[in-house]
Amino acid sequence: MRRSIFENRWLPYVLIAPQLIVVLVFFFWPAFDSLRLSFFKVAPFGDREIFAGLDNFVELLTDPAYGRSVLNSFIFSLGVTTLGLAVSLCLASLANQKLRGLTFYRTAVLWTYGIAPPVSGIIWLFIFHPSYGMLPYLLSMVTTYDFNWLLQGWIAMLLVICAAAWAHLGYNIAFFLAGLQTIPVSVMDAARVDGAGGFRLFRSIIFPLLSPVTFFLFIMNMVFSFFETFGIIHAVTQGGPGDTTTIMVYKTYVDGFVNLRMGYSAAQSVILMALVIALTVVQFKYTERKVTY
Amino acid sequence: MARTKRLLLGGAAFLFLTFCIVPGAVLAKTEIQWWHANTGFLGDRVTDIVTKFNAGQNDYEVKAVYKGSYPETLTAGIAAYRAKTQPHLLQVFEVGTQTMLSSGAIYPVFQLMQEQGVKIDWADFLGVVRSYYSQGGQLYSMPFNSSTAILYYNRSLFKKAGLDPTKPPATYDQIEKAAKACVKAGAKIGFTTAWPSWTLVENAHAWHDQPFSDMDNGFKGMPTKLRINGEFGVKLWTLFARWQKEGIYTYSGRTSKGDQPIINGEAAIGLASTALVGTLTKTAKFEWGTGNLPRMAGYPQGNSIIGGASLWVMKGKKPEEYKGVAAFLQFLTRPEQQAWWHAATGYLPVSKSALGALQQTDHFQKNPDMWTAFNQIISGKTTANSQGIRMGNFAAVRDGIEAELENVLGGKKTPKQGLDDATKGGAKILKEFSSLYK
Numbered sequence: 001m002r003r004s005i006f007e008n009r010w011l012p013y014v015l016i017a018p019q020l021i022v023v024l025v026f027f028f029w030p031a032f033d034s035l036r037l038s039f040f041k042v043a044p045f046g047d048r049e050i051f052a053g054l055d056n057f058v059e060l061l062t063d064p065a066y067g068r069s070v071l072n073s074f075i076f077s078l079g080v081t082t083l084g085l086a087v088s089l090c091l092a093s094l095a096n097q098k099l100r101g102l103t104f105y106r107t108a109v110l111w112t113y114g115i116a117p118p119v120s121g122i123i124w125l126f127i128f129h130p131s132y133g134m135l136p137y138l139l140s141m142v143t144t145y146d147f148n149w150l151l152q153g154w155i156a157m158l159l160v161i162c163a164a165a166w167a168h169l170g171y172n173i174a175f176f177l178a179g180l181q182t183i184p185v186s187v188m189d190a191a192r193v194d195g196a197g198g199f200r201l202f203r204s205i206i207f208p209l210l211s212p213v214t215f216f217l218f219i220m221n222m223v224f225s226f227f228e229t230f231g232i233i234h235a236v237t238q239g240g241p242g243d244t245t246t247i248m249v250y251k252t253y254v255d256g257f258v259n260l261r262m263g264y265s266a267a268q269s270v271i272l273m274a275l276v277i278a279l280t281v282v283q284f285k286y287t288e289r290k291v292t293y
Numbered sequence: 294m295a296r297t298k299r300l301l302l303g304g305a306a307f308l309f310l311t312f313c314i315v316p317g318a319v320l321a322k323t324e325i326q327w328w329h330a331n332t333g334f335l336g337d338r339v340t341d342i343v344t345k346f347n348a349g350q351n352d353y354e355v356k357a358v359y360k361g362s363y364p365e366t367l368t369a370g371i372a373a374y375r376a377k378t379q380p381h382l383l384q385v386f387e388v389g390t391q392t393m394l395s396s397g398a399i400y401p402v403f404q405l406m407q408e409q410g411v412k413i414d415w416a417d418f419l420g421v422v423r424s425y426y427s428q429g430g431q432l433y434s435m436p437f438n439s440s441t442a443i444l445y446y447n448r449s450l451f452k453k454a455g456l457d458p459t460k461p462p463a464t465y466d467q468i469e470k471a472a473k474a475c476v477k478a479g480a481k482i483g484f485t486t487a488w489p490s491w492t493l494v495e496n497a498h499a500w501h502d503q504p505f506s507d508m509d510n511g512f513k514g515m516p517t518k519l520r521i522n523g524e525f526g527v528k529l530w531t532l533f534a535r536w537q538k539e540g541i542y543t544y545s546g547r548t549s550k551g552d553q554p555i556i557n558g559e560a561a562i563g564l565a566s567t568a569l570v571g572t573l574t575k576t577a578k579f580e581w582g583t584g585n586l587p588r589m590a591g592y593p594q595g596n597s598i599i600g601g602a603s604l605w606v607m608k609g610k611k612p613e614e615y616k617g618v619a620a621f622l623q624f625l626t627r628p629e630q631q632a633w634w635h636a637a638t639g640y641l642p643v644s645k646s647a648l649g650a651l652q653q654t655d656h657f658q659k660n661p662d663m664w665t666a667f668n669q670i671i672s673g674k675t676t677a678n679s680q681g682i683r684m685g686n687f688a689a690v691r692d693g694i695e696a697e698l699e700n701v702l703g704g705k706k707t708p709k710q711g712l713d714d715a716t717k718g719g720a721k722i723l724k725e726f727s728s729l730y731k
Contacts, residue, residue, distance in 0.1 A: 041728070041729060043395075043396075043729045043730070044371055044392050044396060045375065045398045046371070046374075047396070047398070048730075050729065130543075131482070131543075131554070150544055150545070150546055150699070151537070151544055151703035151704075152703055238547055239696075240546075240547060240695075240696060240699050241700070241702075241703055242696050242697070242699045242700040242703070243696055257365075257368045258364050258689065259686060259688065259692070259722070260368075260686060261686075261725065
């Protein structure tokens with residue numbers, strides 16, 4: 001038996017070289033440069049680099065503003081993940097039923113995934129806007145509470161959570177739908193014969209059988225809301241009011257590109273890098289083990 | 294096989310030739326890159342300038358490239374400088390002035406003009422504008438779009454509220470009364486501000502002759518401390534916190550977000566840049582007017598300070614290109630060019646002769662709102678506290694101030710506490726910056 005379809009020993013390496021070069025140049029090199037920069041204080045134009053040892057990290061870890069951004073990140077990510085998974089599981093279950101026009105619904109629920117996160121942010125901004133938004137208008141009929149995300153931190157947080165969860169809804173639904181369709185009909189029928197009703201069926205059969213998908217989506221949503229929601233924050237709240245929606249990624253951007261503190265910003269990106277690595281390790285370790293059945 | 298080879302060869306030759314010939318035709322002119330941050334209405338005016346300059350001579354071709362917001366343009370310039378692909382000219386907003394001065398990446402404008410043998414009458418430049426971009430009496434960057442903060446009011450809303458539409462409110466007390474009346478008469482917003490730190494802290498302090506930072510706001514040396522948490526600052530923020538609660542003032546967001554409610558007529562009164570005069574003239578579907586920044590009784594008269602941006606010449610380009618840069622900058626300072634720029638946009642002309650020429654015509658009678666800014670600067674008194682503000686990493690300081698203002702207006706902190714925290718945060722940023730340039 002031939003081990004390989006390639007006659008030339010070097011051809012396979014040449015073929016993967018473009019991808020390797022891209023990864024090295026655009027991924028590893030910047031990553032290592034960040035790591036290096038995190039030990040320096042750097043002048044805005046890069047003409048002065050003063051070695052600072054662990055100063056940047058010490059300053060970060062003792063800065064209450066950084067602590068708040070870590071907390072904000074977790075509130076935000078857990079919010080996006082919980083809200084996103086709950087809503088998309090409901091919608092996926094509905095779209096999994098036998099309905100007329102099913103293909104249309106199934107396509108329609110995936111639409112939001114085609115929208116860029118900042119656009120989603122702007123759409124929700126219109127809904128929440130204190131002077132022309134629908135939501136504050138409706139709420140003003142039942143309460144006198146000033147529903148103003150420009151000044152109330154928790155409302156701003158709610159706004160960006162909704163926008164991010166909504167933008168990612170299509171992705172979640174696609175996976176949940178696929179997961180729902182792999183559940184064997186025989187198992188469902190057996191449960192029905194045993195007298196399980198709608199909710200019981202969901203709790204004892206569907207949810208456990210879906211758990212690998214749910215776990216995968218949980219990780220993917222955490223990663224998404226931690227690292228890919230910069231656009232939403234930047235387009236809508238710019239981290240405010242105060243710093244209530246300044247998540248770690250946004251703070252890294254502000255310190256690096258607005259405040260021009262490259263070393264300090266690099267130290268933050270190193271911490272973020274450690275977080276991604278941790279999340280990825282968790283994902284690989286546990287999706288292999290199939291979670292619970 | 295042979296045919297494919299021939300085809301490939303032909304294609305390669307064709308590509309090679311096109312790449313050689315096309316840039317060859319363009320290279321006859323020396324290209325000058327100008328990165329700027331003007332979009333929309335202002336972006337079109339920048340195109341006008343460049344088109345006019347390019348059509349007026351045959352040696353240089355200025356290419357204006359829009360690079361995003363002010364901070365984005367500055368960041369793009371820095372990244373390009375580090376990669377040695379910087380443009381010749383970079384538009385940097387006023388808060389980036391110290392960053393540019395310290396950068397070691399610039400070719401001072403006065404030196405460029407000297408070395409290129411271009412004579413410019415620096416004494417003809419308006420004092421407030423020149424001093425903002427000078428060091429040791431020498432101009433380091435070319436003032437391009439200079440503005441200052443003024444008051445805008447919506448005459449249509451004033452009429453509806455039964456107020457005198459010819460009288461802009463002149464004091465904070467009058468603003469309170471007028472805004473209240475307008476909101477009662479159905480205005481969505483009584484009073485709002487664009488660039489909150491610039492209008493409510495920097496300009497308010499300068500206008501009342503109160504210090505913003507130590508070292509004469511950074512003109513005597515690198516500042517290390519903010520001084521905005523004094524009695525005046527606390528009094529002002531206490532007022533705004535109360536107004537926000539009572540619906541007299543409406544916070545509209547950071548940076549330029551507050552322009553919108555003023556432009557679309559939602560706000561009865563607003564503080565914003567003179568640059569809105571041009572936009573309002575072109576787009577407003579309601580009657581509006583302008584006035585001086587409001588006064589608070591019991592404080593001395595200072596002056597309002599300059600905002601906007603200037604053009605910095607970057608180091609590391611070829612001598613013949615710098616010749617073109619000098620020619621272009623000289624073109625910009627021509628009185629007729631300055632007069633046109635001012636009339637089109639509402640920005641201040643930088644030269645006294647342009648201002649004089651405009652005064653000879655009926656321009657200011659026809660456009661009284663374009664006169665407001667001059668009237669304000671002339672009626673003010675330039676002191677150590679009101680010649681401007683210069684500090685490293687000013688953008689970060691400003692961001693911190695606006696974040697604390699949000700905390701105060703939202704009721705999370707008291708005015709005193711918010712200002713103390715902004716001062717503390719500012720000191721940290723200033724210390725960090727000065728530690729880099731010791």
